Amino acid sequence: MEKIVVVGAGQAGAACVAKLRSEGFAGQVTLIGEEHVPPYQRPPLSKAYLLGEMALERLFLRPESYYAENGIDLMLDTRVDAIDRADRKVIAAGHPLDYDALVLATGSVPRRLPAAIGGELPGVHVVRTLRDVDEMAPEVVDGRRALIVGGGYIGLEAAAVCRKKGMEVTLIEMAERILQRVAAPETSDWFRDLHTRHDVTIREGVGLERLVGEDHVTGAILGDGTQVPVDLVIVGIGITPATTLAEVAGVEIDNGIATDVQGRTSDPAIWAAGDCASLPFRGDRIRLESVQNAIDQAEVVAKNILGAGEAYDPKPWFWSDQYDVKLQIAGLNRGYDRVVVRDGDGARSHWYYAGERLLAVDAMNDARGYMIGKRLIEAGKSPDPAIIADAAADLKPLLKG
Template identity: 60%
Template sequence: MNIVILGAGQAAASLAAKLRALGHRGGITVIGDEPAPPYQRPPLSKAYLLGQMGLDRLTLRAADWWRDQGIALHLGERATGIDRDRRVVATERGEYRYDQLALTLGAAPRRLPAAMGGDLPGVHVVRNLADISGLKPALVAGRRLVVIGGGYIGLEAAAVARKLGLEVTLIEAAPRILGRVAAPETADLIRALHRAHGVEIVEGTGIARITGTAAANGVELADGRHLPADLVICGIGVAPETALAQVAGLAIDNGVATDAFGRCSDPAIWAAGDCASFPWADSRLRLESVGNAIDMAETVAANMLGADIPYIPKPWFWSDQFDAKLQIAGLNLGYDRVVTRPAANGGSVWYYRAGRLIAVDALNDARAYMIGKRLIEAGRSPEPKTVAEAVELKALMA
């Protein structure tokens, strides 16, 4: 059986490795449009951008591993179509036949339209190696940076730039930062962290446009103010890569739609990682995280070989900002109550829905993260009052 994996990121590397670990001896071909072999994305905007990690540590597998495993890497090669009848993937360079195809296409950063100055030189996004190569030379101490977007992408970019000595202003159109992904209590901790490091945060204010002619020179806000800038970073989220799947006639629903096993509407095609949505709690869910990319890809690999194991996510996330680490366990969707616990230089926020513990945010509090994660995975829910008042967190496991 010949398997083609389209996309060459974390999910692709995990899927290919799992196929071999499970004993698949047929062909495996990985096709990616970037020239670099599969690499970690999270350190790109942090350790790699700061010069603390080289490309050799960023890559997920050494070149000889792919060769030894008999996995064909086709890099810097853009796919142009999927012919489902012939079971062929077409690229700029040729065609690749498959018995089974896995889509691990990831997601692409959202960009401001050209009418708002989104295409001006000096306007950056942070997603891949090429983005970082273009951004890194511009991050010069003393320059003025405006970051658009108060989600994790924008906040992490702001933190790195401030550490490098830039003057940083972050703009969030919603009433507060992290409005879609975290409780106000977590946002308060992160806002205080950034302001303590000299980042100016403007919330509840949209932008009218990025100004400049030959290059970006500032950001005009919706209230008429103008913020001078030497460069701008747009951190306004990502969108799943679905164009190839859509043209091929596959079902699309907040990403490439899969069943509980990772199979697409065509039974010969599977999907995993940032581009894929799957059934969850009477709806559909798409997760943008390293953990999901690895776990879903490994489940899909097993199912391609006949395991028939439903994918049950065990969500975990993290975000490094300045010298602080925010660790997140579970999903806070639909929470109706939170309780907080203070900790040195941070604290934890515990989310409940209908009396059930569903998620924990822990800033500089690894113990709260680990215990919260174990409780959630075990389906155990200590009373909110107990969480708030417990002297020792380990008592919650009793």
Template identity: 65%
Template structure:
């Protein structure tokens, strides 16, 4: 095989290049990343790293020596600026880099607030990269007043860290409930109670009207319920967007991300995509999965196909979130669910099992790794589970795997 260039230096890129070398690819491999750091984990940024429980070096997926040993060239701190899919070269770091195959692993970027409502004031933060967290970490001092905009997992994780460090936390979610886009009301209720118990002022059905400031720095927030809050800083957690600008400028088809076929190929010859930036066909539509698991699995599938496997990518969705002393583990996709079964409850492990037309399709497990393991295996095998058995806290879940 020939030379491979990877644009993007995150989880998908790291998984792809390691897989290529592991499978025996001998050609040159070049990874181009806009950030100055080698590929690193992003999930701990809003949790252990922000809390100071994880050093920066522990974020890196591989030591720099790995890339040297594997003859993988890292071009960091210089984003790719153009791609010519006809001549097959990339312009980056002031030079032309030829490729035989190109892979977009450009990931995603956080949504930001419009400048018209104060989104560019100093003290308005997002959580995406190491530099973002390094910049906001000094603000996490006991008694500081933080407004978190968005009640998804990023917002809730940031709220948990802030509350744990003794900040005064207000979280606003414009939708009727937190986690509305991704979870059942039962899961929303469970996490609402968790955050309220930790002192978070959680306001649902309330949006941000505008931010105001003094000397260019945010000092207050006007909310849509008519209230005004004094704030020391703001964390925006209102979702992410696939990073597709370079691919689109190169004439590559975009559909809910960089559109790929089931093998990971884009509309341009010898150009592939994997991770948050890529959409792939699934159940009659182009789907994107924003998760570490998908970034790894899809990137490895693309690497295998670059090596000639010709194997369609079959997603096995799983996700997680850490908040306070709770580990939430999610398996499957709950799209179109019509029944939710709650197992156990109280102060112990609890899990919420999603069904569609009697078929188990997903579950949320809170401090319940056993339920997660069983549910994940059932879902991946295309099996279901009797809702009556699932709802019986005394029933042996592992018996479901033998049914």
């Protein structure tokens, strides 16, 4: 093993190359990214960075000098056009690069509104890259009117930032409730109340018919015929895995770039990690869209390229910051059949059960509940729901049971 190429200079790509070096790999490492800046954190983009509370350099995962100092060839502002699997080359900016192992950490792309309904009008934005947020920032100002399309976590975070900036905010969600795809009704209700108290107008069960405007978006016509004047539109309707490069090369795709438990694709010389990769998990195939997964999966891939033979066993956790609320999520709530609510002094958590088995926890300003729930889930322990529901009960002894 002499040459390793990593395509995608996001959280997963950066974690992979750093792990290769820390594990002692002395060969050639190349990290290729399409953006003009070194790998950076994405979560603060739509929050602290957009609010002007975080400088650009603080976004960077590592100083740019790190890559040269560690013998990592960082190719920025560079697009990979194709993979030649037969000769083990990638074609980057028209030039071939040899590889012995190739890691695809291509991430995901945001879904956009169709051009036919005004999705390409100036003033319509998505939240994914530094460029997206830099283009949006001058329009996020006090007194203007924002329409948020999509009531998932991205949309809700955008709504919170716009309100903090003094904007008038309307959020629409086509499904019957916000967070419907990812959370229980109890969590949806809690966040709906939070945003309503911050004067966000939330319209559920209402889609977007079209946007209007000529040189810039000026309004929206909703599915129920309502007309809303707007100065800015932020679209948060989900993401799709960036699989085109792999698909054209003939690598197997199944809800993302399909990998085995070690992160290897259908081509034994090609690996994948992060948002673009799907992996086996408890008899299913899933993708995990989180910073935690991007780092952990990429580090396992790096070790396995070097022969570790380690199975990746994800322990999912996520977070979201909205106003003065920190939401922390442990586990995956897929298959739950009941939710146990635990109320505390300024804190609240929702515990997801399937029968008697604890699956996941949503914790709102409840760091203690989150940490205990996370440890219980990872240990395969499922406490009596009656104890969880008792706000006076001490949860810590459950870890010893």
